[in-house]
Each structure stands twice: as structure tokens, then as C-alpha cells.
Amino acid sequence: MDSTDSRKKIEVCFSPYLFPLFKDEFEIIVVIDVLRATSAICAAFHNGVEGLIPVSTIEEAKEYQEKGYLVGAERQGKIVEGFDFGNSPYSYLKPELKGQTVVLSTTNGTKSINIAKDAGQVVIGSLSNLDVLCAWLEKQNKNILCLCSGWQNKFNLEDTICAGAISDHLLSSGKFRSEEDSSIAAKYLFLSAKDNILGYLKASSHRRRLKNLNLNEDIKYCLTPNQAPVIPILNGDCLELVKEDVLL
């Protein structure tokens, strides 16, 4: 790569476990947890939720519950007993959530948000908000990292394909460059998958795990692009919609 290359970087980190190798170089961190946290977060904002507070632990979730918040908590794909909902996008489409600030703790996604927030501006990425997010990122002129939430610190395909889609868009714009092989691989995987994401992911371990939990409707929602064209962004401890009008 030419050292005089002034284009900004778009790179992909495959899991939170690898984040320490990347964290100091990026101004924007797109946190991705396609199945299902970041898809659910986009669904919530698209449904009119006012704010969403991501917390890492069940203890923090309980504290918010005691304060009167509506709180979602998911572990291993299931709603944690005693909480209002888990991370199914459909839980967030209920009319009574409009205008509310809700709280969410999930196995992988909210942990990623919380490790990323000290390193750069956190933005929520999913297939649900793919096109609007890409259009917004392209205008930022910042170094961007896609942080895949993975599954228990390991690589997963659905987050990587989403990151590959974002990388492909930004690289095609000519305004960004990639130096990491992880970014190149994510792009290759997206290009192989893009015409049939659901079919491509049929071998995916995480999708198999959710299918065993009878969550096929959730999977279809999460893997269908552009159902919730919103850009949730972290402000302090709370996600809210980006103010700027980017719906081109």
C-alpha cells in the first residue's frame, strides 16, 4: 500500500477477542451482531423507540429493571427468566415501545458495544440497516472498523458477511482502502453470499443453533437487508438515532 495513500481505512475485526489488536486505529466502530442483537436494535428504533441502553451483565440489567425500565436480556439464544423480552426483533416491534427508552443485555452484541465505546464512536450495523448505514459511513471521512460480535468470542459467518457488505460498499466508492486480510476475506465471503444470504448461511453454526430454538422467523427477518433503515449511534451510555438526515 502506497504510504502517501490518503484514503481512510475500512477494516474488519472478526470477534471481540481480537479487538485489542485493532482498537487504537479507528474513529468509528460499527458493532455488528446480525443474529440478533443489532438487528433487534435497528428494529426497535425503526419502531419508534427513543433510546436503548446496552448493558453487559444481567446484574446491570436488573438494576435498570428495578428503576422501572423495560429490560430485555438474552443468554444462549433464550430470554433470561424475569425479563420482559430477549433479542428477537419481533419483541421490539410492539406499539407500546414507541417513545420509550429500553435496556438490553445479550450474549455477544451488547458486550461488543461496551468494549468498543472507549475506542471510538460506536454505530450499530446489521443487514437491516445496511444501505442507509453504508451511505452515512461513506460521508464520514473517518477510519472505520467493523467489529463482528461473533459467537462466544469466535468468528461467525453472518456478522462477517455483513461486515463484508459494508467493506465492499466503501471500497467500491474509491474513498476507502483495506490493509487487513480479514477485510479482504469478509468482502470475498459477502460477494459469494450476496445473491442468497439465507442459503449461504444454512451451514452456519449459529443459524443452526437458533433453528434448534425454533427461531426461523427471526432468522429470516435478520438476514433480509434493509428492513429497518435507521442509524443508531452511541451517545454516552445510550443508543439514539443519528441526528443528521441521511436517508438519501
Next chain:
Amino acid sequence: MDSTDSRKKIEVCFSPYLFPLFKDEFEIIVVIDVLRATSAICAAFHNGVEGLIPVSTIEEAKEYQEKGYLVGAERQGKIVEGFDFGNSPYSYLKPELKGQTVVLSTTNGTKSINIAKDAGQVVIGSLSNLDVLCAWLEKQNKNILCLCSGWQNKFNLEDTICAGAISDHLLSSGKFRSEEDSSIAAKYLFLSAKDNILGYLKASSHRRRLKNLNLNEDIKYCLTPNQAPVIPILNGDCLELVKEDVLL
């Protein structure tokens, strides 16, 4: 995956940094560093080297040098000053190495060997010994992990494609199963790359790095399958050829 499935596992770990997430489940660990350590190791054994001692640090390498060994040491793609050679496969094809035991320390590959050796039987993998290695692994009836050496703890494409080739072979045999998305992704990347590995990797960061060092001949050697059909295996601190005749 059916819990009664008795097939052995073949999985892929993208970098030594992720190895703690995998290390307790595998009896055989295939260490892969295509550019260039494991390709050079296969070249050495194919040229008649008797044994090869992989060491992690330059200090250890110097100690062996003081004892009279021929010692190779590479860092950042270059031969370390004061050593006999680096990790170019061509360094290991010299007639004077026949029958010798040599020592090697490299940026990524020998470190992988040394972190893997307490977890399982270490076997050397590269594109150079792909077919003979796959045939041997298929007969072992053991859980197998492909450990990609990566680049400075990060994912790289060439090691992943090699791991994907091994996974594809073993899964196709029907005797093995994969549960990790990393293994599925490695297989997908290999299947996309296999008809033109050199072309596929033209975007790879590590290949670009070596090209800048004028190592095109090395790259061609390392990316051309089955040039050194040998199976180096770790015995104590020294790599030696597997005894069994596996050249089917």
C-alpha cells in the same frame, strides 16, 4: 449437529491469538504458515534434512548457533543479521543440508508450533505437502485443528486457504464434521480460490508485503501445491518425518 454424531472434528483457528479458545479439544494440531515457515520446513525435509528444531526467540536461536547448529532466523520477512538463512524455501534446498539437523526461528510460524505443542500432536501443514498430509490425516481418526499462524496474531488469507483445503478434503471423506463457522468460511474461501490460488491472493496483505521484499519466486513456490510431499511431525523439541509410509 446430532449429539450422537461420532465423526471426529476438523476445525480451523485463524490465528495463534485465538488458540486459547480452541486448545483443549484436539489431538492433532496442523500448524500452517504458508508464507513461508511451514513451506520452508517441508522443502527442507523433502531435500533430506534429518531434523528441524523450531524455536520462538532469537536468543534460543543464538544458543543453538553457539552449539554449532546451522540456524535460520527470520523477522518481518528478512533474514536476521548473523544467521545462516531466513525462511525462504530455497535456502533449504541446498545439498549441504542433507542429513543435518537445523534450527529455525520465524516471525509467526515457529511461535505457533511452540504454543501448539503442549495441546496436541503437532504436524506441519502447507500447500507444499497438501495431498499427502490430507491422506495421512484422514487415516488418523483423531480430532484435528488447523492452526493458522496468521500475521502478527491477525488472520491471513493464505494460511486460511490452506486450512480450508484440508477441511474440504476431510469433510468430503465423510469421516469428519465441522461445527465452527471459521472452518466453514475457510472451506468457502478455499473453494473460491482453488483454481487460481496465486491470482486469488494477489490482494493479500502478506503477499503484498513479501512482494515488496522482492520475494516473488518464494511466493510462487509456497503457493504451488504438492512440491514437497512429506509429513514433518514434532517429536519432543524436534520436527522429524513421520515414520509410517503414507505416500499412497
